[in-house]
Amino acid sequence: MSTAQTTFALGARSRWTEVEEGFHVGNRGGEYAGSVSKVEDGFVAFDGIGTPVGRFATVEQAQASVDSVVPAGEPPAVRVARARLGMTAATIAAGVAGTLLLTAGVLAPWL
Numbered sequence: 001m002s003t004a005q006t007t008f009a010l011g012a013r014s015r016w017t018e019v020e021e022g023f024h025v026g027n028r029g030g031e032y033a034g035s036v037s038k039v040e041d042g043f044v045a046f047d048g049i050g051t052p053v054g055r056f057a058t059v060e061q062a063q064a065s066v067d068s069v070v071p072a073g074e075p076p077a078v079r080v081a082r083a084r085l086g087m088t089a090a091t092i093a094a095g096v097a098g099t100l101l102l103t104a105g106v107l108a109p110w111l
Contacts, residue, residue, distance in 0.1 A: 014067050034066035
């Protein structure tokens with residue numbers, strides 16, 4: 001496996017990293033933007049949810065096509081709030097599981 005190399009497409013909003021030979025991953029504002037894979041006759045670009053964007057002759061063209069895709073989904077503030085809610089729920093679930101485990105350990109000698 002090759003070491004990661006970072007490249008920037010001209011005028012692009014994404015930061016591109018070649019994580020493996022022929023496989024590039026784009027990062028836009030700290031979020032996954034998409035990927036570009038080398039195929040026999042060029043490069044195939046995929047958007048941030050894995051939908052093929054197209055087949056291109058050069059890696060730069062493929063990266064530019066991913067950068068031209070408008071990211072869909074929730075505004076960043078909603079994603080942050082949803083992530084915090086998920087983290088809170090996970091913390092509560094872990095606390096309940098830990099309490100049950102301790103209770104079972106304490107009661108085990110009398111069962």
